[in-house]
Amino acid sequence: MKILVVGGGGREHATIKSLVGEGRQLFCAPGNAGIANLATCVDIKTNDIEGIVKFATEEKMDLVVVSQDEPLVLGMVDALQEAGIRAFGPNKNAAIIEGSKAFSKDLMKKYNIPTATYEKFTDSKTAIEYVEQQNTYPIVIKASGLALGKGVIIAQNFDEAKEAIIEMIDGGKFGKSGNEIVIEEFLTGIEVSVLAFTDGHCVRPMISSKDHKRAHDNDEGLNTGGMGVIAPNPAYTTQVEKQAYEKILIPTIKAMNSEGRTFKGVLYYGLMITDKGPKVIEYNCRLGDPEAQVCLTLLKTDLLTIMNAVIDEKLSEIEVKNEEGAAIIVMMCSGGYPESYEKGKEIIGLDENGQNANFEYVFHSGTVKKDGKYYSNGGRVLGFVSKGKDVKEAQDKVYSNIDKVSFEKSFYRNDIGGKR
Ligand code: AMP
Ligand code: GLY
Numbered sequence: 001m002k003i004l005v006v007g008g009g010g011r012e013h014a015t016i017k018s019l020v021g022e023g024r025q026l027f028c029a030p031g032n033a034g035i036a037n038l039a040t041c042v043d044i045k046t047n048d049i050e051g052i053v054k055f056a057t058e059e060k061m062d063l064v065v066v067s068q069d070e071p072l073v074l075g076m077v078d079a080l081q082e083a084g085i086r087a088f089g090p091n092k093n094a095a096i097i098e099g100s101k102a103f104s105k106d107l108m109k110k111y112n113i114p115t116a117t118y119e120k121f122t123d124s125k126t127a128i129e130y131v132e133q134q135n136t137y138p139i140v141i142k143a144s145g146l147a148l149g150k151g152v153i154i155a156q157n158f159d160e161a162k163e164a165i166i167e168m169i170d171g172g173k174f175g176k177s178g179n180e181i182v183i184e185e186f187l188t189g190i191e192v193s194v195l196a197f198t199d200g201h202c203v204r205p206m207i208s209s210k211d212h213k214r215a216h217d218n219d220e221g222l223n224t225g226g227m228g229v230i231a232p233n234p235a236y237t238t239q240v241e242k243q244a245y246e247k248i249l250i251p252t253i254k255a256m257n258s259e260g261r262t263f264k265g266v267l268y269y270g271l272m273i274t275d276k277g278p279k280v281i282e283y284n285c286r287l288g289d290p291e292a293q294v295c296l297t298l299l300k301t302d303l304l305t306i307m308n309a310v311i312d313e314k315l316s317e318i319e320v321k322n323e324e325g326a327a328i329i330v331m332m333c334s335g336g337y338p339e340s341y342e343k344g345k346e347i348i349g350l351d352e353n354g355q356n357a358n359f360e361y362v363f364h365s366g367t368v369k370k371d372g373k374y375y376s377n378g379g380r381v382l383g384f385v386s387k388g389k390d391v392k393e394a395q396d397k398v399y400s401n402i403d404k405v406s407f408e409k410s411f412y413r414n415d416i417g418g419k420r
Contacts, residue, residue: 004063006046010289027059029046032368034362047074056085062086069284091261104280104282107252113255115281116185131183140155140184197310197315198266204318206295207299209295226290229293234391290383294327305318328398329383334378334409342376345376346374346407349405354367362384362385391417
């Protein structure tokens with residue numbers, strides 16, 4: 001059978017690795033140098049709906065997995081289905097749960113799903129007046145649309161809030177995504193990522209995880225796409241898990257059904273465990289990156305079996321099993337990331353398959369290969385995964401080996417999973 005994964009980062013590398021199996025021919029668009037060791041990479045951009053549909057039709061793909069937020073929000077799954085191609089991922093009318101924070105906040109309010117209190121605005125003057133009335137800081141200002149993970153400002157005072165509002169609504173900082181904004185209460189607690197498969201009836205979560213978003217140790221520096229992850233997340237106790245399942249995971253799926261927007265695919269619940277229980281910070285309509293690399297590494301059930309069960313709405317008939325123990329990923333990035341950085345640095349320490357035997361696996365986020373050598377080709381470049389009986393053991397393993405791979409100006413956080 002022929003399977004195409006749309007995307008080209010670490011998450012797609014992990015997805016492809018989990019899909020490897022006898023009788024399966026794997027393709028990835030556009031892929032990267034690491035992915036090329038497991039799949040045939042085809043040079044089509046992730047947002048090119050027409051190009052993907054054409055390729056999938058001509059090459060007779062049996063399944064297309066749409067892995068990134070933008071093509072999902074733009075309706076790639078709908079276009080594939082219209083062309084008679086089996087596709088994994090939510091339809092456009094369900095992907096809006098990530099594509100519009102205004103939508104997802106209204107959904108949570110209507111269906112009593114715990115989240116930060118909020119208001120939405122399309123006019124900067126009214127928004128600024130609202131912040132003045134609230135007069136509590138920090139306060140959170142969010143562009144409603146997709147913004148590459150950069151559309152959230154935690155304003156520490158009135159001036160910062162005002163500046164963020166004006167930049168988003170009047171200054172067009174995030175283009176159309178910032179035409180509408182959400183202003184919400186600042187929540188305190190511990191964040192947990194829960195990536196769950198759902199067929200619109202049943203929800204089967206993967207192991208919980210904890211992302212580390214800031215660029216530098218001690219959570220200093222700018223927000224990034226994610227610098228490292230541990231799983232399981234120690235704050236997601238059995239009790240919290242039960243509360244989240246009953247008050248958030250299931251009610252969200254039911255709410256989407258009631259709205260005529262049945263969600264099928266992977267729903268990412270970004271939660272804050274507050275002293276009043278878990279609350280939703282955000283939803284994503286796809287696997288998290290780098291969470292997926294860790295969660296899929298610990299997934300025991302065959303990913304293709306799960307994806308088929310989701311598409312056929314038979315998820316309740318199978319179990320989603322995880323390995324015992326823990327795993328960690330530490331991202332190696334280009335100096336300067338998430339701001340400007342250089343590409344094209346030769347990577348030392350990888351074998352011809354883009355691996356290093358000291359790790360469980362090395363996932364490629366941004367690499368190219370020329371004349372048998374690997375080079376950096378993005379801000380986040382490589383993700384090093386180790387497993388252990390617990391987080392501590394996994395952490396010790398990854399950090400005692402990470403310096404075996406490097407490139408000029410590469411850097412990584414030293415405290416993924418806590419101080420050592
Ligand atoms: P988002 O893109 O919505 O995930 O937001 C990015 C990050 O901003 C989250 O991972 C949180 O760390 C932080 N954040 C977002 N909303 C809130 C909130 N209401 N209270 C506290 N932190 C938040
Ligand atoms: N790691 C956060 C995300 O995938 O959005």
